[in-house]
Amino acid sequence: MPVLQVKAKPNSRVCALTLQEDGTWLAHLKSAPIDGKANAELIGLIAKQFGCRKADVQIKLGAGGRIKLVTVPD
Numbered sequence: 141m142p143v144l145q146v147k148a149k150p151n152s153r154v155c156a157l158t159l160q161e162d163g164t165w166l167a168h169l170k171s172a173p174i175d176g177k178a179n180a181e182l183i184g185l186i187a188k189q190f191g192c193r194k195a196d197v198q199i200k201l202g203a204g205g206r207i208k209l210v211t212v213p214d
Contacts, residue, residue, distance in 0.1 A: 141211040141212065141213060141214060142211070142212055142214065143200065143209055143210070143211050144164075144165055144186070144209070144210045144211075144212060145163075145164040145165065145207065145208070145209060145210075146164070146165045146166075146167050146182065146186075146207070146208045146209075146210050147164060147165070147166050147167065147206055147207055147208075148167050148169055148173075148178060148182055148206050148207075148208060149166065149167065149168050149169065149206070150169045150171060150172055150173045150178040151169075151170075151171075151172055151173075152168035152169055152170060153168075153170070154168055154170070155168060155169060155170050155181065155185060156168045156185075157185050157186065157189050167182050167185060167186075169181045169182060169185070176203075179199060179203055182199070182208070182210075183197045183199070183210075186210060186212060190212045190213075192212060192213050196212065196213045197210060197211070197212055198210065198211045
């Protein structure tokens, strides 16, 4: 399973996922980082981007921070 490095920006006006020049992903999330709402939105955004189920996307590291390591299926 590929591992993505994602930088989350909660409380944004738009919901978007963009690939940066250094190979990391930048996720603009509308949700606030309260009660896991931003993480749930991030999982849905990544699943939509990569065409997989939400259940297949996992936050492996950094669930409580802005920099996260996320696995997606091949």
